[in-house]
Amino acid sequence: MPTIFIDNLPYEVKEGKNLLETCLSLGFDLPYFCWHPAMGSVGACRQCAVKIFKDENDSTGRIMMSCMEAVKEGLRLSIADPTARAFRKQNIEWLMTNHPHDCPVCDEGGSCHLQDMTVMTGHDYRRYTFKKRTHVNQYLGPLLNHEMNRCIQCYRCVRFYREYAGGTDLNVFGAHHHVYFGREKDGVLESPFSGNLAEVCPTGVFTDKTLKQHYTRKWDLTSAPSICQHCSMGCNIIAGERYGKLRCIVNRYNSDVNGYFICDKGRYGYEFVNSVSRIAEPLIRNQPVEAVNETALMRHLEGLVTQFPLVGIGSPRASMESNFALMELVGKENFFQGTNDDQAYLERRMVEMLQQDGLPGVSLKAIENADAVLILGEDIWNTAPMMALAVRQSVMKTAADQAVQQSSLANWHDAAIKELVQDKKGFLANITVADAPLNKLATISAQDCPDNIARLGFAIAQVLHPVLPPVSGIPENDLQKIQLIATALQKAERPVIITGSSSCSETVIKAAYNIVQSLRATGKDAGISFVFPECNSMGLALMNVPSLENALERIRTNSDCTVIVLENDIFRHIVPEKADMFLSRCKHLVVMDSLHNRTTEKAHVLIPSATFAEADGTLVNNEGRAQHYYQVYMPFNPHIKESWKWLDKIKKLKTPSAGRSALHPDECLAELESVLPQFENITGVMPSHQFRINGQSIPREPHRYSGRTAMRAHIAVSEAKPLQDGDSPLTYTMEGYPGIPPESLTPFFWSPGWNSGQAVNKYQQETGGALRNENPGVMLFKHNKDHIGKFITDYPDPFTPIPGKYLLLPQHQLFGSEEMSAYSETLSELIPDMVIALSGNDAKTLGVTDGAMIAIEKNEFSYPLPLKIRNDLKSGIVLVPAGYQAMPYFPWGSWVKLRV
Amino acid sequence: MWLVFLHLFHKRETIQYPEEKVKLFPRWRGRIVLTKDPDGGERCVGCYLCAAACPVDCIALQATEDENGRRYPEFFRINFSRCIFCGFCEEACPTYAIQLIPDFEMGEYNRQNLVFEKEDLLINSEGKYPGYNFYKVAGIDAGIKGKGQGENELPAVDTKSLLP
Structure with a gap:
């Protein structure tokens, strides 16, 4: 650990870092713009100037950019030096010569890095009397607002968009002080990570367009730490509320999961919370007045739950607490997963592999640090966008690391490394059903049917571990690919294999399993990552209960039941006839959900449940990491309650003497842990609801929160007592512990002088590292390094098309396939068209061209869609968008007929 | 006592409010x-x-856009x-929209009547600071002036030109 002297005081610092991050890690306030902990240094903005001295006798020194200087033993620098300060102040003054007089109408105001840095350097009055340069804005789609006048030319946007996220349609144009950051012409930004520009941009050039529709300053938001609900990655987010409406989602740094960024589905999918089609009141159908109050509802339910046997249908998008509360209410033998047989089986297999066969599941961070990645049969760009971003980082970092090893450059020297790397890339093999955007990065990419993908995988495993029986009949041109992939995986130190359930094939998962086990058998530290379909699919699969079809069977034998469906649209999981049959046979159907859907339409009793923003809950992400999300606000509508609270009330109706008083989430989790041992330690996700720091709760509102005595004054001028729920150590006020709370309870990032999200560096142990007291969730799987499970040797036969039949596979879309984000009005604009995709050969055989209507048929099921010919598809496969609101559930993975 | 007597002939400090203002x-x-700007538009831009x-946190608003x-x-x-008439709001206002005026006659029997909404607050005047229209000096185009047409602005940049 070298010692450096800052303003003549010695500090022990970490080697290999630059001076800027070192100073920030030590807690100094040093202004910067172009540097970003995730993107390294380019030295473009000239803002982080410090004075560096030759030795202790040197009193003149020279001004250097701290982000471009490496830490050296005995280095002497001064932050407080008057010349360095004057330089930084002057630099801001120049940047501000063209900055418009916009702060009052700028959405960045109050969380603006430029404001913070200007105040930090002390520049206050404008001395430049000449005119300001101006720019015309562009339309960049429904997600981001563009206001180019505010630009300070730090280049962060293009560095993030092009280099970090791999987008191509945002660029820098023009020259000198006319440089323009935008698209070639107006149009929707293509990258699914474009929303991050709002956080990456240090000023208000790119701002969240959905926030603009109900604009609120950061200091006025009631925020809470939350977990994204739109895929299985479990990205950490901060959700902000004002006046009873959810206003925005921003990234919450978690060094193990999402780091500094989130995808657009996570950032903009929140609008469903504010939807007008929210279920607002309990309904009892088929009576003169359907909307009832809680008392009437409970009276009605009392009969239903005491006089009839109960059946509970869980949900992969409901929290652990809610699923467990339902299981407790109906009993484990009457509790069913809300997913179909095939899906539940695949999920079960993946869980078993992690739980029993010792497969090491890896985090997004570990994927970023992997040096070879193999993707088998999963379109992660659409099913887990943040994983795709992590894979991209792995590819770029591997190339950069190799370049760095051959030179004396430090790894943060971004521009120099890019120059050195040119277009070299790390190893990525992307074997999917259809062409995917990640193929641009891939060393090897191939498209094939799931069974052939699996055979390819088995063959790779066989090369890696020759003890395994060989896979016969591999085509000649695949052999070379297999050899290349196997060699790359063998050479790598930290290979990662990614697969998932979206190819609807167990054999693909088995092949991935074999590859990881063979790598481990040869002593490699290989990791695996399974992609699950929904935010709590893993949690539900871990509960190990039968699938939806078993519930159907139960109803068929005894329809005299009360069925309770928890936050689940049955029509998304089974074909319509079966769903209709199931729902119509139930004697009593009680549905709890937040939004109206096809299942709630059929409900006899409908109970409004809270969305993630109005609820406390725990989710288990794809690697088995349990994370807790906290209630952001208590809805004004008293009927909206967390499902687990409703279920607890219903349980009291059934067994009044049970005396169960678990009303707080931590107590629910403790009970879950005691009933289901696979959830051991899950209580560690959150501190007890009685946790206090120095006797103080943690405020959800910043100390500058405004309007307390006027917000509700139009209803009643006397202020009501602040709301309290007692479910967590967080309060709904601005009073409480003013310091930095434990990491998992951080409702917002703020530090004196740091109002923007960049304040996160004050929360980190070192910049870009873990947060102080970080609790990145509880890992439910214990990875046993020495245990290597059995290899799988029942290889599938090669895929042979059946004449006249086609294998139906889902095409997941980033926007549209996930249930809740599809309700978001903004994202619904971006949902791709519904088309059926066929290979060129198949289209020729059928004698159809693009746009022809083709019906998918199986038994009585028939659904017509326009055709799109895709030459990346193999013959015998038909791809249909999955999970669209307007579309029924298709029998994925089965053979269907097509009618022209 | 003499002093008290003398005061009888002094000029009276008490005014006969409400007859006398x-x-x-x-x-x-x-x-x-x-207040409103010289062109009759609302001055408040909802900056919070x-x-x-x-x-005392007695101001609540919600910004929106036309x-x-x-x-x-x-x-x-x-x-x-709740208002303590400290005038901080006027000081903070970047557009001269919110102003405190010389009027204190706001007594009410019912406290609820002291909650003023926008229609109660908005006056058809520029108040103490005439002649200022924020949107003429701001960088954004809000229908008042186009990009580069403000008083302190150069014409909008042609990004296709490389001329200095």
Whole structure:
């Protein structure tokens, strides 16, 4: 650990870092713009100037950019030096010569890095009397607002968009002080990570367009730490509320999961919370007045739950607490997963592999640090966008690391490394059903049917571990690919294999399993990552209960039941006839959900449940990491309650003497842990609801929160007592512990002088590292390094098309396939068209061209869609968008007929 | 006693309010109003600075935009039963919209009547600071002036040109 002297005081610092991050890690306030902990240094903005001295006798020194200087033993620098300060102040003054007089109408105001840095350097009055340069804005789609006048030319946007996220349609144009950051012409930004520009941009050039529709300053938001609900990655987010409406989602740094960024589905999918089609009141159908109050509802339910046997249908998008509360209410033998047989089986297999066969599941961070990645049969760009971003980082970092090893450059020297790397890339093999955007990065990419993908995988495993029986009949041109992939995986130190359930094939998962086990058998530290379909699919699969079809069977034998469906649209999981049959046979159907859907339409009793923003809950992400999300606000509508609270009330109706008083989430989790041992330690996700720091709760509102005595004054001028729920150590006020709370309870990032999200560096142990007291969730799987499970040797036969039949596979879309984000009005604009995709050969055989209507048929099921010919598809496969609101559930993975 | 007697002949300090009105100076901090710009548009741009500055948190508003992108408050509420007339809101206002005027006659029997909404606050005048229109000096185009047409602005950059 070298010692450096800052303003003549010695500090022990970490080697290999630059001076800027070192100073920030030590807690100094040093202004910067172009540097970003995730993107390294380019030295473009000239803002982080410090004075560096030759030795202790040197009193003149020279001004250097701290982000471009490496830490050296005995280095002497001064932050407080008057010349360095004057330089930084002057630099801001120049940047501000063209900055418009916009702060009052700028959405960045109050969380603006430029404001913070200007105040930090002390520049206050404008001395430049000449005119300001101006720019015309562009339309960049429904997600981001563009206001180019505010630009300070730090280049962060293009560095993030092009280099970090791999987008191509945002660029820098023009020259000198006319440089323009935008698209070639107006149009929707293509990258699914474009929303991050709002956080990456240090000023208000790119701002969240959905926030603009109900604009609120950061200091006025009631925020809470939350977990994204739109895929299985479990990205950490901060959700902000004002006046009873959810206003925005921003990234919450978690060094193990999402780091500094989130995808657009996570950032903009929140609008469903504010939807007008929210279920607002309990309904009892088929009576003169359907909307009832809680008392009437409970009276009605009392009969239903005491006089009839109960059946509970869980949900992969409901929290652990809610699923467990339902299981407790109906009993484990009457509790069913809300997913179909095939899906539940695949999920079960993946869980078993992690739980029993010792497969090491890896985090997004570990994927970023992997040096070879193999993707088998999963379109992660659409099913887990943040994983795709992590894979991209792995590819770029591997190339950069190799370049760095051959030179004396430090790894943060971004521009120099890019120059050195040119277009070299790390190893990525992307074997999917259809062409995917990640193929641009891939060393090897191939498209094939799931069974052939699996055979390819088995063959790779066989090369890696020759003890395994060989896979016969591999085509000649695949052999070379297999050899290349196997060699790359063998050479790598930290290979990662990614697969998932979206190819609807167990054999693909088995092949991935074999590859990881063979790598481990040869002593490699290989990791695996399974992609699950929904935010709590893993949690539900871990509960190990039968699938939806078993519930159907139960109803068929005894329809005299009360069925309770928890936050689940049955029509998304089974074909319509079966769903209709199931729902119509139930004697009593009680549905709890937040939004109206096809299942709630059929409900006899409908109970409004809270969305993630109005609820406390725990989710288990794809690697088995349990994370807790906290209630952001208590809805004004008293009927909206967390499902687990409703279920607890219903349980009291059934067994009044049970005396169960678990009303707080931590107590629910403790009970879950005691009933289901696979959830051991899950209580560690959150501190007890009685946790206090120095006797103080943690405020959800910043100390500058405004309007307390006027917000509700139009209803009643006397202020009501602040709301309290007692479910967590967080309060709904601005009073409480003013310091930095434990990491998992951080409702917002703020530090004196740091109002923007960049304040996160004050929360980190070192910049870009873990947060102080970080609790990145509880890992439910214990990875046993020495245990290597059995290899799988029942290889599938090669895929042979059946004449006249086609294998139906889902095409997941980033926007549209996930249930809740599809309700978001903004994202619904971006949902791709519904088309059926066929290979060129198949289209020729059928004698159809693009746009022809083709019906998918199986038994009585028939659904017509326009055709799109895709030459990346193999013959015998038909791809249909999955999970669209307007579309029924298709029998994925089965053979269907097509009618022209 | 003599002193008291002498006071009988002094000029009286007491005024016969309400028959006789108090003389208030222009900078007297009384009732809060929202003013309009010289072109008759609402001056308030809904920046929330007054609300943030308010020590008793008695200002609540919600910003919204018209079709040209001009920001204005959707609602603007002041709870005068909490207001301490400190004038911080006026100081914080970047557009001269919120102003304290020399009027204190706001007595009410019912406290609820002291909650003023935007229609109660908005006056048809520029108040103490005539001649200022924020949107003419701001960088955004909110339907008042185009990009590069403001007083302190150069014409919008042609990004295709490389000329200096």
